[in-house]
Amino acid sequence: MSPSKHLVVVGGGMVAQRLVEALRDRDTAGTWRITVLAEEPRRPYDRVALTSYFSGRDAEDLALGDPGLWHDPLVTLVRDERVASVDRAARTVTTARGRVEAYDHLVLATGSSAWVPPIEGADLPGVFVYRTVDDVAALRGYVEELSQHRTVRGAVIGGGLLGLEAAGALQALGAQATVLQVGTHLMSTQIDLGGGEALRRLINQLGVGVRLNAATARIRPHRRGGVGRLDLADGGRLDADVVVIAAGVRPRDELARDGGLEIGPRGGVVVDDSCLTSDADISAVGEVACIQGACIGLVAPGYAMAEVTVDRLLGGRAEFPGADTATKLKLAGVDVASFGDAFGTTPGALEIVWADPVAGVYKKLVMSDDARTLLGGVLVGDASAYASLRPMLGRELPGDPAAFLLPEGTGGPPDLELPDDAGVCSCNNVSAGAVRGAVTEHRCTDLGAVKACTKAGTSCGSCLPLVKKLVTTELQKQGIAVSTALCEHFALSRAQLYDAVRVSGVRSFTEVVQRFGTRPDARGCDICKPAIGSILATTAPAHVLDGERAALQDTNDHVMANLQKDGSYSVVPRIPGGEVTPEGLIAIGAVAQDFGLYTKITGGQRIDMFGARIDQLPLIWQRLVDAGFESGHAYGKSLRTVKSCVGSTWCRFGVQDSVALAVLLELRYRGLRSPHKIKLGVSGCARECAEARGKDVGVIATDKGWNVYVGGNGGFTPRHAQLLAEDLDTETLIRTIDRFLLYYVRTADRLQRTAPWIGDVEGGLDGVRAVVMEDSLGIAADLDQQMAQHVLDYEDEWKATLEDPEKLRRFSSFVNAPEVADPSLAYVPERGQARPATADERAAALRGEPVLVAGTTLEVRS
């Protein structure tokens, strides 16, 4: 039986190949005869693997599928034959060479072409695009030619998937490569800023340069001809002998446009879910098709469209299932994958981030608002979980999603829980298994016992929440009830105690322990006393050293400075928003100089001075207070800093005055005692130079107002803050932050930062938003009033101490010999400053060896 119908396919790319293959597979009756008209002079090839052309393979190695397909009598492939027009009425196509083919059905599979931005010099010899075998062959020839004379400097315009691949290819050819990315981070379509940052480091490690925010203004020729240099929009320059443009693609929809078919708003031939265009006799598949509103630059969705079309041609009713846009970068030594809702745009989506900057690893999972269903993810540096996670998209992940992000080496997909060999405490190298073992084998029944048994959490303590969780789970498995009691003195949790204290109006520790404690005559401990001190600080504000309050404070809060390893303290004056006058800097410098203090700039945009003896603290404060400074509360579980970028007053890009807002916020919340330290950040534009999304509250300027993000932090488990509200005016912004902070202060667990707290609030971020923005608990007025009171009651703790001789008496070295300085303190010079002497150095000095060890007056200037 001879075929009754003729299918004409325009374009001989990857999707066309799949379509022909599938049709020949399924059309067993031989209804369709197929003609493929292909512009390229070769059979369809594997464009995805194009880069491997550089590692020695030739064009034939890129062949797709069974070559026998093209010998099938029902298939005709015409190469080097570009279709120039379609006559829909006559149902014919005409090629540039004048060949005419009549069709019963037409498929447009014309793909995309590389987009070349309108830059002066983009047409110079030595400027290439990266789409076809011919493109890469020409690039290879050019580089090989030049490299006979010198090292070739290559530049790649575009830091996406393709640009990075191209940079790798340049390197494989022995050229140097620098990637220029217009935006803030690499692969910005697929991965978020955090991932982009990790990726940049990995790319740098390969020896490839990366310039961000680098827009190319023009390409300059070299004297000897060909390209020579790139001029950047910001005035920068980059010498380059060869330039690859990988700035994106444009669908090749010209035939459809000329033929009057419907075109998408950003190009592409509009098709429905059956892949039919606005003409029922014409389908479009692959990159040229605008399906469900967009063209998709990936091959897998194109293959799906080919299958749908074949099914329809054979009378079926298949529909496009929706695009899987998961991608993985194919660059040796750099593992990057992005899948699903990688940017967490689903309403209520939660992000779980694991980052190890040293190892160059950044992993993020986007989960549904109940932290159960996997919505997407970004894996940079270690994409080993990609294979097991991708199939889980849209499904509930068993157990704790964080388990999927922990380092590899567990072999295969992670099991329901944190694998036993996953590291929990990196300071002391304790695995999850060891923590579990402490409960199951060593019969530990509480966190303290587990700490003693395993050493987990005994150094920096940042893994304690994780350890606690593991212990709780393990104890529950053993049928042991786990209490949320604060400590042996209180059966209540911190949040319960806060409410109890607030509602009852008690004002002292003795009253609290008598009314709410387990034993009325107990005197508390290092856990409950500071917790109650912190609670009372917001329910019944008073100076930290007032009466019984003094006994509740950790030494840091007690002496309003930070205890260091040798028993000396460090002093940090407040520098609101990081803004400081030259006079202020000089005053700080003079204090450090006069007291021989080691100085260091902190991450919170201020200055830390180390090595102060307890008896020197009031003298140091006096000098600082006289110079107009006050306590920076660097010691407190309280507001630390509000970091800011320079903002619209100076910055060319700033859209709002971020410094002014940061100063305002820092002065408003200074001294606010909380379950853990709180940090804020304000960025003056979307470039986010203040890294506000790494803060508990991050504010980012928009041209309409401020966006506010909450729950970010650095430290052991870095988190990006999540969007709480958009485009707020300043007044609403402040009210929102007021309520957010106080709701946290009231209800968080002891030493619980905002990120895990948000996770614990009923409804997560949505729950917090409901309370803060919509007053779902009816406590907003109360919170507002409480913050107003805080602002009213604020006083500088240093100044208040200096004014009270009774309080000053706490700061003597020895109660019976206040004139004697602590003889145990000893320092050695290092890089022009003092540092505490080590035990070995002290011993050597005692033995009379020539080690320069001195008391705090060590003279290191010279």
Added chain:
Amino acid sequence: MTILDEPTAVWTAVCRLGDLAPERGAAALVGGEQVAIFRLVDGGVLAVQQHDPFSDAYVLSRGIVGSRAVEGVEVPTVASPMHKQVFDLRTGRCLDPAGKAPARGLPPDLRTWAARVRGDVVEIAVPA
């Protein structure tokens, strides 16, 4: 100075009770050694070494004073301000090493001094 019952020690006046805040410590130099003196809520005074054997720093007077139930008895305690080890203020015994070992192989328990309040004066027994 008064002679103690045992002729090997003398009571040495250190400060006035009013110089000590309730449930906070103070450091004193006694016989060339650093001693941490604590005033409890009931007005009693206890003294242990100022040196913290776990951190190897002279800081114990700056720890938080509290109490712990040990075998049914409410025992006064201090927690090291450095890494939170808990000590019995009466005996110097380390009640909770917080998962650490003392520095340089030192013993975990603290040395204690007898202390008393005479009138308004705090006294420490110093070995002769």
